């Protein structure tokens with residue numbers, strides 16, 4: 137494998153085709169296919185138990201697959217022969233990163249830097265993740281959010297071509313989250329490909345160039361944050377407070393527009409496929425009769441609305457056993473992620 141393969145313009149950093157994985161009777165990944173282009177941020181969304189971590193662990197080389205084709209930077213992560221090359225070229229920010237509690241922040245990052253042929257500068261990375269003040273503190277004394285920033289530093293210290301971020305900002309305060317998003321954008325600008333899982337729709341909206349929603353072990357929708365699930369062509373909702381003395385029946389509404397409300401905040405909502413025309417008619421009417429449409433807004437469904445529609449009820453778990461589950465799951469044939477993941 138040559139560097140040329142990894143940087144081919146227009147090529148794919150990740151290719152997954154017809155991927156399957158079962159844990160005993162639980163068919164966790166059921167024919168997943170997607171591609172991640174070089175230099176983009178690709179987000180994998182889905183409810184708890186959808187199969188995201190299983191898919192990522194297969195891509196990272198921590199878990200075997202039952203069938204399907206997988207290529208990561210041109211390497212099959214299921215082949216032992218490519219393992220060293222893969223470790224050198226990818227960065228990982230996993231949900232649970234094992235670090236030595238008695239080492240300082242700087243010692244921890246410097247130690248990991250030693251595992252790579254061409255690591256980034258340790259102090260530069262400490263600065264990038266915002267841990268300069270804490271660099272001499274022992275890891276055990278860090279707050280949850282600071283610990284997560286250390287995880288981010290460890291993910292990028294090897295200067296990876298491809299970075300896997302598994303729920304990277306869990307536990308961050310809003311300012312730290314904005315900082316992490318800026319950092320991820322800067323990494324992309326510098327050419328790093330990023331594969332991200334997140335339960336925060338705003339994170340996906342802010343960062344992802346493209347995203348896929350996985351549920352029940354299958355990809356159920358793929359697109360950009362703007363187009364996912366037909367979001368861009370969905371009906372818009374025009375909301376406003378009904379002017380005093382007027383009823384909905386006397387509003388100038390057109391065929392095809394549906395009205396609901398008023399809601400608890402006193403706002404009525406007009407759903408329309410043609411928000412420009414609807415707004416023009418409503419505001420024109422209000423000006424003509426001397427009424428004011430207080431609280432006037434126009435909204436498309438948010439990414440979260442679309443996500444919830446695609447995945448069904450919030451909190452649903454989609455993976456189902458193919459047959460009744462035994463008392464304890466059958467062990468995977470590969471070492472568990474906790475074992476290999478902490479060993480570099």
Ligand SMILES: Nc1ncnc2c1ncn2[C@@H]1O[C@H](COP(=O)(O)OP(=O)(O)OP(=O)(O)O)[C@@H](O)[C@H]1O
Nearest residue numbers: 159162164183184185186187188189190191455465
């Ligand atoms: N080691 C394992 N042994 C048995 N079943 C497992 C194992 N790991 C995952 N599963 C099951 O496989 C399914 C997919 O789990 P996975 O962790 O991939 O989902 P996920 O989308 O990452 O969920 P989350 O958002 O909660 O992290 C779930 O039903 C889960 O219980």
